[in-house]
Every structure is written in C-alpha cells, then in structure tokens.
Amino acid sequence: MAEVRLVDIEKKYGNFLAVPQQSLTIEDGEFLVLLGPSGCGKTTTMRMIAGLEDITAGDIMIKGERVNDKPPKDRDIAMVFQNYGLYPHMTVRQNIEYPLKLRGVAKADRRKRAEETAAKVELDALLERRPSELSGGQRQRVALARAIVRTPSIFLMDEPLSNLDAKLRVTMRAELKHLHHELGVTTVYVTHDQMEAMTLANRVAVMREGRIVQLDTPKKIYAEPADLFVAGFIGSPSMNLIDGTVSGGVFRAEGVDVPIDMPDREGVVLGIRPEELEIAPGGAAFTGKLYALELTGDSTLVTLRAGKTSVCARGHADFEADINTDCHLAPKDGARFHLFDRASGERLI
Amino acid sequence: MRKTLSYLGERALLVLVSVIVLFPIVWMFLTAFKQSRDAYSVSLNFKPTLQNFVTVFSDPWNLGSMVLNSVIVATVTVAIAVPCATLAAYSFSRFRVKARKFLFFLILSTQFIPAVVIVLPFFLMFRQLDMLDTRLALIIVNLAIVTPFVIWMIKGFIDAIPTDSEEAAMIDGASRLRVIKDIVLPVAAPGIMTSSIFCFILTWNEFLFALILSRRDAVTLPVGLVSFRTEQGDLWELMSAAGVMITVPIFIMALFIQKHFTRGMTAGAVK
Numbered sequence: 128m129a130e131v132r133l134v135d136i137e138k139k140y141g142n143f144l145a146v147p148q149q150s151l152t153i154e155d156g157e158f159l160v161l162l163g164p165s166g167c168g169k170t171t172t173m174r175m176i177a178g179l180e181d182i183t184a185g186d187i188m189i190k191g192e193r194v195n196d197k198p199p200k201d202r203d204i205a206m207v208f209q210n211y212g213l214y215p216h217m218t219v220r221q222n223i224e225y226p227l228k229l230r231g232v233a234k235a236d237r238r239k240r241a242e243e244t245a246a247k248v249e250l251d252a253l254l255e256r257r258p259s260e261l262s263g264g265q266r267q268r269v270a271l272a273r274a275i276v277r278t279p280s281i282f283l284m285d286e287p288l289s290n291l292d293a294k295l296r297v298t299m300r301a302e303l304k305h306l307h308h309e310l311g312v313t314t315v316y317v318t319h320d321q322m323e324a325m326t327l328a329n330r331v332a333v334m335r336e337g338r339i340v341q342l343d344t345p346k347k348i349y350a351e352p353a354d355l356f357v358a359g360f361i362g363s364p365s366m367n368l369i370d371g372t373v374s375g376g377v378f379r380a381e382g383v384d385v386p387i388d389m390p391d392r393e394g395v396v397l398g399i400r401p402e403e404l405e406i407a408p409g410g411a412a413f414t415g416k417l418y419a420l421e422l423t424g425d426s427t428l429v430t431l432r433a434g435k436t437s438v439c440a441r442g443h444a445d446f447e448a449d450i451n452t453d454c455h456l457a458p459k460d461g462a463r464f465h466l467f468d469r470a471s472g473e474r475l476i
Numbered sequence: 477m478r479k480t481l482s483y484l485g486e487r488a489l490l491v492l493v494s495v496i497v498l499f500p501i502v503w504m505f506l507t508a509f510k511q512s513r514d515a516y517s518v519s520l521n522f523k524p525t526l527q528n529f530v531t532v533f534s535d536p537w538n539l540g541s542m543v544l545n546s547v548i549v550a551t552v553t554v555a556i557a558v559p560c561a562t563l564a565a566y567s568f569s570r571f572r573v574k575a576r577k578f579l580f581f582l583i584l585s586t587q588f589i590p591a592v593v594i595v596l597p598f599f600l601m602f603r604q605l606d607m608l609d610t611r612l613a614l615i616i617v618n619l620a621i622v623t624p625f626v627i628w629m630i631k632g633f634i635d636a637i638p639t640d641s642e643e644a645a646m647i648d649g650a651s652r653l654r655v656i657k658d659i660v661l662p663v664a665a666p667g668i669m670t671s672s673i674f675c676f677i678l679t680w681n682e683f684l685f686a687l688i689l690s691r692r693d694a695v696t697l698p699v700g701l702v703s704f705r706t707e708q709g710d711l712w713e714l715m716s717a718a719g720v721m722i723t724v725p726i727f728i729m730a731l732f733i734q735k736h737f738t739r740g741m742t743a744g745a746v747k
Contacts, residue, residue, distance in 0.1 A: 179643050200649040212644030216662040225658075229649035273648070283647075 129190040129203070129280035129313050130155045131176060136185035138171055138337075145171050146337040148184065158307050158314045160324040163334035164360070169317045172334075173283050176315060178202050190280060200229075205274035206283040209290065211266045213258040213273075219245070220254040223272045230277065244276040248302070264295045271303075275310065282307075282314040288323065300326055321361050325349065333357050350463070355472035358398045358465060364428060367404075367438045369397045370469060378466070382415040382433020385464060389476060398465035399458060401428065404440035407457035413438045417454040420446070431456060501723070507716035515712040528717035539718055541693075542700040546722075548611055549686075549696060550679040553618040558672050561626035562664075566656060568627070569634040570642075580631075583624045591621070591684050599688050609691045617689065618679045625678070626671045633667025634660065669733055677726055697722045 131153040138146040146168045153159045161169035174180040176187060178199035187194050194202050205226070206212075214222050223241040232240070245251045248268040258266055267287060274282060287303075288296045304327055307314055318324055324331045325345040332342045333356075341353035352358035358366045371380030372393045378385040385397060404413070406429060415433030422428075422444065429442045431454040440456045448454065458464070466475040507515055509524040532539040567573075568580050598617055599608070607613040637660065645655045661668070683698040690699060697718065704715040 177643075177647060179646070198651070199643075199646045200651065202647075204647060206644065206647045208640045208644060210638060210640050212638075212640035214641055214645070214659060225645070226648035229654070270644075273644075 130188075131281060131313060131315070132186075132188040133172070133176070134186040134188065136172075136175060136187065137183045138168070138175060138180065139183045144337065146175075149339055150185075151332065151339060151342070153313060153315060154329075156311045156313055158316065158327055158329045160316045160318060160328035160331045161334055162318055162321060162324040162331050162360075164319055167334040168337035169319075169334050170285055171337075173285055173315055173317050176202075176281070177204060177206055177283050203280040204283055205277070205279040205281075206285065207267075207270045207274050207287040209286040211258070211270040211290075213266060213269055215258050218255050218257055219250060219261070219269050219272075222258070222269055223250075223254075223276050226273060226277050240276055241272075244272045247275070247306075248272045263291050264299065267291060267299060271306070275306065278310065278312070280313065282312050284314065284316045286318055287316075289318070289320070296323075303327060322363060325361070333360060352398075352465065352474070354474055355396060355398075355467040355469075358467065362400055364401050364439055364441075366398045366400050366465070368467075369436055369438065371395060371397060373466075378464075381436045382431075383413055383436055383438070385412045385458075387464065387466060387476070389466065392475075394469040395475065396467040396469050398467060399462060401439045402441045403459050403462035404438070404456045405459050406440065406442050406446060407455040409453075409455050411455035411457035413456035415454060416451050417448050418450070420448070420450070429454070429456070504716045504719045504723075507712055508720045510713050510716075512711070512713050515716075528713045529721075532714050532717050532721070537700075537703065537714065537718075539697070539700060539721060542695050542697045543721060545611055545614075545690075545694055546680060546696040546698075549614045549618060549694075550676050552611075552615050553622060553679045554672050554675050556615070557619055557623045557626050557675055558630075558668065561623050561671070562630050562661070562668060563656075564623075564627045565629075565631035565634050566660060568631050570639070584628055586620070586624045595684055595688050598685065602689060608689060609694050611694050613689050614682075614686055614694055614696065617685045618682055621682070621685075622675045622678050626675050629671040629674065630664070630668060633664045633671075636667075637663050673729065673733060676729070680722070680726065 133149070133151040135148050135150055136146065137144070137148040151172075161172060163169050171180060175182050176189075178194070178197060182195060189202055189204075214225065217225065220238075220241055223244055224237045227237045227240060242251065242254070245254055248271055250265065250268050250272055253261065253265060258269065261269065267290075270287065284303075288299050291299060300323060307327075316323075316327060328345055330343060331345050331348050332339045333348065333353075334340065335356050341348055341357050343351075348357060348361055352361060352366070355368065359368055369380050369383055371378055371383060372391075373379075373387055373389055373395055374391045376386060376388065378387045378395070378397045380397070383397070387397075413431065413433075415431040415436065415438070417429065418432040418437065419430040420427055421430075424444070426441045426444050427446045428439055429446065429448075430437060430439045432438075438456055464476075467473065468475055506520070506522075508528055509526070510517075510522050511525055511527070514522040531537065564583075568576060573579075602608050602610075602613045641659050641663070642655050645659050646652070650658060681698055682696070686694075686696045686699045687702070690696065701715055701718050701722075704711040704718065
C-alpha cells in the first residue's frame, strides 16, 4: 500500500507545455480517477508516475520516497494498458508469471500464484493459450491478472476498458471495483468516460489542458461542478447550460424565467441537470416547443426548444406528446440551479 | 471470354518470365553434370558425371579452401552485423535522440556510394595494415557494406512492434536490455531472421572487394569462378559445378527458413 504525491510536477515536450505545474496527493488505498477529454494530459500524468515519461520539474513521491530518477521497475507499480500490452509470444500463464520471474520467484511458487490469480479473474481454463487466441475481454483479464499477481503498491490503469464493447465494459467495471475492494491497493485510473469515473472512483480529478480543474468525490463533482467545463463534462445526458442574464432577481433567456438570488449581471450561464426537471402542465420556468423525445428504456429524454435555448429533461418512460407542440418544464422539489460566468467559466452560485 | 483471354495472357506471361529466370539456372545445373565435350550442347541426352565436382576440389582449382573462406567470411559477418544492427535499429526506433533522422540518413547514405569508388581506398588501407589477402579484411569490408542495410531492415521490423509490451515489461521489472532479450527479440525474430538471410546472401555473393583484396589465401567462391576462364578457354562444366556449390547452400537455407522469411516480410502487417 502506498501514498503517491506529485509535488509541483510539470511536463514539457520541447516548447509545448503538456502538464503545467501542479500538485496532487493520492491517499493510501484510494481509487483516484484522472478524467478528461483526449489530450488533456491525464495519460501523461500517469506515465510520469509510472516512470515511462521523465518529468520536467517537480517531484514524484511514492511511500514518502522521491522516485524521480528511479526506473519503472523500481517503483513497485503495476500498470494495465489501453491496448493491454500483453507479450504476444508468451502464453497466458507465461504472461502472468513474467513479473514474478523477473523478481526471482521460484518456478513452483510462480506457477501456483499464476494459477491462483488466473482463477481470480476466471482465466484458469485459458492458461496455455496465446493472447492472439483470446477475445478482447479475456485479454483484458490477462492484463489485470499480470498486474495483480505480485500485489504491487500501486495500480496504474490507462483506459483499460476503452477497447471493450459496452456490455463487457459494465461487467469489467464491476470486477475492477470488486478487485479494488478486495486488494485495497492505491489505484490511479485514467479515463475519458465520466460514467467509469463516477462508478469507480473514491475521488475524481477532472483535467483540462493539462491542469486539474476539480479534485473531489464523484458525488461532490456531480452536485457542485467547479466550473462550466466540469458542469458540461460530468453527467449523462450532460447538464443543461443556458446563456442568459440576471435582472431583478430572475435569470432570463428565451423561454426561461428562473428566480435567482443574486444581483443583476449579464453574460451568465444557468445550469440544471435533466434529472432535476419534470414535465409541467403550463406556466413553468422553461417553456418552448417539444423538439425531440428519446426513449432510453427506463425513462424518456424530453428536449424542448425556445429560440436558441435548448433544455433537456428526463421524464417518465411512458411520456408521449407530439413534436412541435407546446411543452413546459419545471424544476423538481429540491432541484439545484448552478450559475457560471460565461467568459471565465467560473462558478457564481 | 474476355476474362479467359486475360487469364491465359497472364499465365503465358508468367511462364515466359519463369523460363527467362530459370533457364540460366537449369542450364548451370545440367552443365555441372556434363562432360566437357557436352558443355556447349543443348541436348538433354548426355551421360551425367560427378567428375566436375571432384575436379574443382582438386589441384589446381582447390575449391575447398574457397568454400571455407566463403563460409567463414559470410558466417562471421552475419554473426557480428546482425546483433550490432539489431541494437542500433532498436536505438533508432525507440530513443528520441537529437539528430536521429540525420544519423539514420548518414548510415543509409553509405549505401549510395558505388563500391568501385571505395575499393581502391580499402585496398590501400589494407595494404598499409598488411591485411591484404586475409579473411579478416574481407569480413571488415563486408561488415561495412551490410551493417547499414541490416540496420535499416531490422528497424522497419522493430518499428512495427507496439511499444506497450515493452513498457509493460519495464513496469513488470525488466531492465532495457532484458526487455530487448525477452520481448523485442522473440517478437522481431522473423524479421531478424529475414535480415540475416539477406546479410548472408549479400556477403556470400560479394565479388568486387573479394576480387581486389584477395589473391590466394582469402579467395572466396565468386572470385574462384573467374579462375575457370583459362587460356584454354572458359571451362563451363567446372564453372557450373562451382556455381552449383555457390547456389545450393542459399537454396537449402531458403527452404529451411522460408516460413520465417514470409513471416518476416509481412511482420508489419500483423498486430
């Protein structure tokens, strides 16, 4: 088990600043997810922890020890790669045994531990196969087995589920969650999928342009996004973000009139989550024409439009109405409005 | 109808090309087993003999020492060039050093120089070093010729290997050299094998440098062939027997490693 501290780390490629100076502490046994869109620096940050990328400035501390100059093999970490990183010429058994072999574990012990680990991820029947003879999910489990076979201090996972189909992704997500609960190893997980982040993490670090813009529990990030970027990134469907002005204690936009307790201000963005809105009979806060109905199974996504304003609500699965007819949406009891500054993206309330 | 005609035309062309390519080889093999009086005859009706092979191995031709020279020069060249080239190719493929592209171009550019231009400097250098007519001199020259080519070839194969497996091995506990030994070499083996064959063939067939730098002790098979052009005329049956001696090892090698050869040539396409 280990605490990981990134102290004022920075990464430059020539003149390009990939990760600007910042610090981050990952607690012992924590499952921390680095979340952000492609190219936001999350994988680079993870590779710096792994020792696969040199850092330009700052320090990386693992278990209180500075590891900047230590090669990956001496950092007591295990990593699961997006493309699995399996050894194509070795069988599943050899793949799982390899980290133990490198650490001089006796053959009999190696064999036993590989079999135990394979059983844990339900690979015991496939031990003599090569990676090319396995499905994506099976390959993923080999990569996992190889990572957990020697119980490292830290797990690093770089978008490990992104190559799997949607169904398998959900299954593997549960397996990962269970595995972390069982082993309690400090885990850093990189993904661009906010659903993975929300379901797996103890804490999520949302990244943008190399910088961590919010670091908090999934619940807090969902309930109180730090800025416009996080508000739009977290949640599915994403938060309704409506451009407008505040005057006389009311937020106004085309088809929108929401009472807001703040002084008059222009260039603001109102945010409300679709699941906090409900269909109302009339005279509600959001009024417009019904633009689209999307049945998702357990609910129906109702989108209304008024001029440039578009608002989405999650309604009952059996809700039906004609497109282009009048539609009214109202906030549910206890619904929370968010207000952001349009120019800076900063949270106002 | 049009399809059939096109098919027939295609086949006819293939047969024609095959005949043009194979005719000299077949002719050489047949002549190797002919008596001197039948050497110029195109008839297949002759009495085969192994006498030519006995003759080329006895005085004054002594092909045995040339076979030995060729085997030693080609084997040692491959044994040195391939490991060195593999490490160099790995470095060019994986390390982001300054002027990497320029260095790689520099290495490749050695291949642009016609051999005949540098044969004289080599001759003078080895004469100065008292190394003329030695196998070592031929090995050094062949290394200079084939190593850049092999670096270029192997780099292509290493480039095709995803780096994920190497990084995984480094995290699993392997040093860089261990990664090369355990991951890169086994995965790139078909490509390295292919490059080794090319390297061996290039060295085995090398003629110009061997002709200029050897006289008696270090003469290789291709140079030995010239000695069959005598004052009595060209001894085709002996030259053919020696030709068979040169080509058969390459044929056998190609047969044995054909599988690797094909895998190596297509390695980049397989992920």
